[in-house]
Amino acid sequence: xxxxxxxxxxxxxxxxxxxxxxxxxxxxxxxxxxxxxxxxxxxxxxxxxxxxxxxxxxxxxxxxxxxxxxxxxxxxxxxxxxxxxxxxxxxxxxxxxxxxxxxxxxxxxxxxxxxxxxxxxxxxxxxxxxxxxxxxxxxxxxxxxxxxxxxxxxxxxxxxxxxxxxxxxxxxxxxxxxxxxxxxxxxxxxxxxxxxxxxxxxxxxxxxxxxxxxxxxxxxxxxxxxxxxxxxxxxxxxxxxxxxxxxxxxxxxxxxxxxxxxxxxxxxxxxxxxxxxxxxxxxxxxxxxxxxxxxxxxxxxxxxxxxxx
Numbered sequence: 001x002x003x004x005x006x007x008x009x010x011x012x013x014x015x016x017x018x019x020x021x022x023x024x025x026x027x028x029x030x031x032x033x034x035x036x037x038x039x040x041x042x043x044x045x046x047x048x049x050x051x052x053x054x055x056x057x058x059x060x061x062x063x064x065x066x067x068x069x070x071x072x073x074x075x076x077x078x079x080x081x082x083x084x085x086x087x088x089x090x091x092x093x094x095x096x097x098x099x100x101x102x103x104x105x106x107x108x109x110x111x112x113x114x115x116x117x118x119x120x121x122x123x124x125x126x127x128x129x130x131x132x133x134x135x136x137x138x139x140x141x142x143x144x145x146x147x148x149x150x151x152x153x154x155x156x157x158x159x160x161x162x163x164x165x166x167x168x169x170x171x172x173x174x175x176x177x178x179x180x181x182x183x184x185x186x187x188x189x190x191x192x193x194x195x196x197x198x199x200x201x202x203x204x205x206x207x208x209x210x211x212x213x214x215x216x217x218x219x220x221x222x223x224x225x226x227x228x229x230x231x232x233x234x235x236x237x238x239x240x241x242x243x244x245x246x247x248x249x250x251x252x253x254x255x256x257x258x259x260x261x262x263x264x265x266x267x268x269x270x271x272x273x274x275x276x277x278x279x280x281x282x283x284x285x286x287x288x289x290x291x292x293x294x295x296x297x298x299x300x301x302x303x304x305x306x307x308x309x
Contacts (some may be wrong), residue, residue, distance in 0.1 A: 001071060005081050007032035008102040009067050010060045012203055014053050018215070019098045019201070023084070024048065026101065036061040074204060078193070079177055080105045092116065092294060093222035096248070100201035100219065104177040107197035113170060116146040117286045118224035118245075119163075120217075120238050121155030121231045122265075129231030129262065130154060132255060132279050134162035136228055139283040141167030145290045146196070148172065148223045150216055150237075151185050155230050160192060172220050173200040174213035181208040214240050221245040226289035227252045228282050229274065232265035239268070246273045249295035253282045 011022050011032055022032075025047045029035040035047065036057070043054035060067065071081070082089045082103040091114050093099050119137045121129065137147040137159035147163035149156040151171040163169035171192050175181045177200040180189045189198050201219065202212055217237045221227060221244040229252065232238040242252045252274040254266050270276050277285060 001068070001075075001081075003033055004031070004085075005083055005102075006064060006068065006071070007036050008083050009071055009081065010036060010064060011057070012102050012201075013060055013067065014049070014057050017049070017053060019100045021048070022101050023098075032101070070204060074104070074177070077178075078106055082109075090114070090223055092225060093219065095294075096218070096222040098218065099222060102201065104200045104204065105197055106177055107193040107195075109170070109197050110168070112144070113146045113168065113197075113223075114225075115144065115290045116148050116170070116224045117290050118148040118220045118227045118241060119155070119159035119230055120149055120220060120227065120241055121159075121229055122233050122236055122238065122262075123152050123154040123156075124233070125154045125158070125231045126259065126262070129257070130158040133158040133230035136162070136230055136255075136279060136283055137169070138162035138166045140287055140290070141165075141169065143283075143287045145287055146170055148220050150174065150213075150220055151180065151189060151192075151198070153182060153185075155232075157185060157188060159230065160188060164191060164195065168196045170196050170223060171198045172216050172223070173198060173208070174202075174216035175208035176200055176202055176204040176206040178204045179207060213237060217241040218244045221248070221250065224250065224290075225292065225294060226250055226286040228286050229254045229265075229269055230282075231255060231257060231262050232269070233261060234264045234268060236265075238265075239272070242269055242272060242274055247297070249297035251275065251285070251289050253277045253286055255279055255282050 025035045026032040040054035043049045084101045133155040141163040146168045149159040217240040227245045254269040254274040
């Protein structure tokens with residue numbers, strides 16, 4: 001492992017420091033390695049860390065052996081570490097305003113994964129909603145498009161399973177790479193690893209929580225050139241993903257539903273700027289978007305959201 005990767009692995013352990021803070025540290029000090037060499041008072045004055053964060057980072061940098069040993073174990077288990085400035089970092093995500101500076105990956109990411117669509121939705125879909133997600137993901141995978149989702153219950157799992165039947169899929173975790181959530185999807189995660197990839201930005205051992213799941217949603221939007229909301233209710237993390245995609249000029253397509261539980265969600269998405277489409281139309285327009293170049297759109301600050309996927 002080179003020193004740059006080790007530096008990011010250490011920085012990623014700073015409690016309460018997200019992607020924007022970590023990238024700011026590396027920028028202000030010139031590199032992640034130089035940030036590690038800075039004394040605590042400079043980490044606070046220049047890097048904007050709290051006293052506790054600065055002391056914690058200084059201690060981690062002085063005693064990196066535990067992180068090195070953990071990284072070695074992860075690598076032996078098939079994990080890789082991709083840094084924002086590395087050649088294998090996902091191209092669609094690289095220019096994201098708050099792209100993770102470090103990704104933990106199991107499986108394989110391919111250049112063809114730049115042609116990707118996120119298929120997302122509620123954890124509690126109707127039976128027809130789950131079937132819709134499965135069929136859409138299977139259809140886009142058949143066309144050579146990678147289906148991205150979040151390995152959650154409901155729509156996400158259905159989408160991953162549909163894509164696995166026809167092509168590639170990427171699962172983005174809201175937990176550490178070693179802590180698949182929910183546990184019942186461990187076997188599904190292993191199946192995805194064999195032909196696609198499972199990705200996390202938080203350190204190993206991190207449990208999924210509201211904040212990590214919401215952060216995961218922005219990565220789903222960043223990896224994909226278009227988002228399909230197969231079915232959603234009036235609350236949930238689907239709106240985070242949709243907002244981030246729309247803010248970056250990436251289209252969002254909401255599958256139309258007449259049932260009151262889901263019609264409200266469709267209406268809300270439409271009010272945000274999503275295009276309401278039929279199941280078959282969703283496949284056509286999303287695949288078309290997946291093969292087009294990404295738009296260049298300035299990304300502003302995003303508001304907090306009101307739920308998780």
